[in-house]
Amino acid sequence: MSTKLNIKVVADRANVAASTVSRVINNSGYVSKKTREKVMAVVKELGYRQNKLASTLRNKSSSFIGLIVPDISNEFYSILAKTIEDVLSEEQFSLFLCNTEGNEKKERLHIETLLDNQVSGIILITSPGFESNQYLLDSGIPLILFDRPDHTMKSNNVICIESDNFHGAKLAGDILIQGGATKILCLRGYRPVYSMVHRRDGFLFSMKEHGIPAENYRVHDIVLRPEAALKNVGEMYRKFPFDGLFCCNDSLAIGAMTGLLRRELRIPEDVQVIGFDGIALGRYVNPSLSTISQDIETMGRIAGQKILKMIANPSSPTEDIVLPTKFIKRRSTR
Known part of the structure; x- marks a missing residue:
């Protein structure tokens, strides 16, 4: 269903003009509080999502991947993000990087934002106790669970990547x-x-x-x-x-x-x-x-390659990928 048609459906259900719906969802122009609340209730009821990038991405709606990390100040995640971005850029995809600081509200907000902008896939490093995994599974978007897999999720287009x-x-x-x-x-x-x-x-x-x-x-x-x-x-x-x-x-x-x-x-x-x-x-x-x-860079390359493969083939089977670790001896041990 197109964005224009969605707006019309919302307008008909709320018994307002399509231009009123547009002003509400774009937060532009005057709309009374009562009308705004009525429109937003219908938006929620219908599960309508606006493609916020439609004006610039009409022909590239599938060229963005979301990466959600808990702490970008940790060198592990910054190297990971750079490696994934390098892989994606080779195929003309771009990376949306989101930092949650281990906060559940931020994580959910980032997920909503990525879905609203119709990214083609999400690579998620979630925090414990959050319900993001099932929420994303229900959305049907290609999903990689990185470093913190959920082996109870058995569905196409979900891949788990972790170290041993x-x-x-x-x-x-x-x-x-x-x-x-x-x-x-x-x-x-x-x-x-x-x-x-x-x-x-x-x-x-x-x-x-x-x-x-x-x-x-x-x-x-x-x-x-x-x-x-x-x-x-x-x-x-x-x-x-x-x-x-x-x-x-x-x-x-x-x-x-x-x-x-x-x-x-x-x-x-x-x-x-x-x-x-x-x-x-x-x-x-x-x-x-x-x-x-x-092997952070190998993990990042695999994540980038796998998300692109899932986008190209929506019926990609579930995979659990476990990479080996190794000991590097330096001066802090005898």
Whole structure:
């Protein structure tokens, strides 16, 4: 159904002129409060969506892809966005980048905006507890769930892409133990994000597999920001003097290392530290950060290629893509 016809349907249902509907949905010109409310009620009832880009995209309505990330200041997501954009631009597609800051209202608003602008597909890194996955599934739009998959969604045009978080975290625990650590702390984000849950589980599996007594390892949940790790790691160490630290992302690890060094603890002599992600910044801090590396650029390329394939073939089958991780040894471990 075309935009013009939709406006006419709304106008007929609301018993107003089409020009009145146009002024309401474009928020231009005077319309009484009562009439505006009546029109918007019909708009909601009919599920009408205005193509806000129609004036400039009449012949390119399928050339935009939405990417929704929780924190664009995290290097992982900025590299991801750039890689996806590079892939899309090769096929004359453009990227709409949306940052939610882990806020449910912002995430829903971004999704509504992308659907209103009739993007051809969405790549989503959602926050835990949000209902965005099912909402997008119901919309029928090609969808990639990135880093935080939902394996309960079995539908065409839905693809899940993630790293092997469990085995990556298990490897981190194994390496700390092999390096001589006997009291080990796992630091992760406090929200039950899929990737963080699996990294915690992999860490715990390693501890149990190596027979580490329960009193000699802990998992501590924290706001997923380096400044939170910097502020709190000293108190964590006072309560539980660990000699091995696994952080569930590199940003936490960098903040924690700064806090430990301020307490005049030596890394790796007193405390060994391993992060997770493999962001470039880890190479340049002092000491350089050992990490479980995700192949961010490969993940981004796959996401870009898969969303384009789904747009070209709306009946693309569901896929679960899991990429391996690897350990990069630097100066924060022995």
